[in-house]
Amino acid sequence: MDAWLERTGHKRGATIDLAQMWALVQPWYADRLAPEWRGRSAQEAQAIMDDVGLTGEFWRLV
Amino acid sequence: MSGAGPSDFDWAVRAEIYRVFADVGSSPSFEQLSAALDASVARIGESVAVLYEAHEIAPLPDGSGVWMANPFAATETEYPVETPTMTVYANCAWDALGVPAILGTDGWTRTRCQESHVPMEFGVRDGRLEGDDSVIHLVTPPRDAWLDIGFT
Numbered sequence: 001m002d003a004w005l006e007r008t009g010h011k012r013g014a015t016i017d018l019a020q021m022w023a024l025v026q027p028w029y030a031d032r033l034a035p036e037w038r039g040r041s042a043q044e045a046q047a048i049m050d051d052v053g054l055t056g057e058f059w060r061l062v
Numbered sequence: 063m064s065g066a067g068p069s070d071f072d073w074a075v076r077a078e079i080y081r082v083f084a085d086v087g088s089s090p091s092f093e094q095l096s097a098a099l100d101a102s103v104a105r106i107g108e109s110v111a112v113l114y115e116a117h118e119i120a121p122l123p124d125g126s127g128v129w130m131a132n133p134f135a136a137t138e139t140e141y142p143v144e145t146p147t148m149t150v151y152a153n154c155a156w157d158a159l160g161v162p163a164i165l166g167t168d169g170w171t172r173t174r175c176q177e178s179h180v181p182m183e184f185g186v187r188d189g190r191l192e193g194d195d196s197v198i199h200l201v202t203p204p205r206d207a208w209l210d211i212g213f214t
Contacts, residue, residue: 003177013201018184021198022159022191029133029164033084035077039068039116042205049204061205 014058075109087148089128089136133160162186
């Protein structure tokens, strides 16, 4: 990853394993097909991230 | 975000886009949305612009159609997701797992590491997460995702 960051000039972001990503996307996308979907507040999105243990500045929405 | 936010009609456009993605794995065209919602193509374009401001739908760079309705991508990407009934393109590794999550189905992705180019595969089989022992590197913080949704 270090070589890629150096080559592209991107800053290091955050890494997440598949299990944690799966834990995140299930509530993240659970109700988005519903015709009555009207968006999600930043606070609601933050709560999902907090619930799956994604904390720290990178994951901070509000 | 600017303006008063999406209207009921705008939300109906969004719902139709997602319905079609979920049914067939690709986006409806503006013309198809126009017919489905009994509105002009121009009105559909206006709604998609509002939905972009609301961080719901990303239009193609030339404004001619839908580009992204997360987790779905309207164009081929590095993240094809094979579900039991179709192949759906996801926008990123996050969304490659988002496809089985939103559809409530299995979904398997064969791709390559965007950094090392090593082949990798992962997804949901028989309702269980499986795949390479890999990690996903996110460059853009989620709060900035829509500043440049194409890069994100």
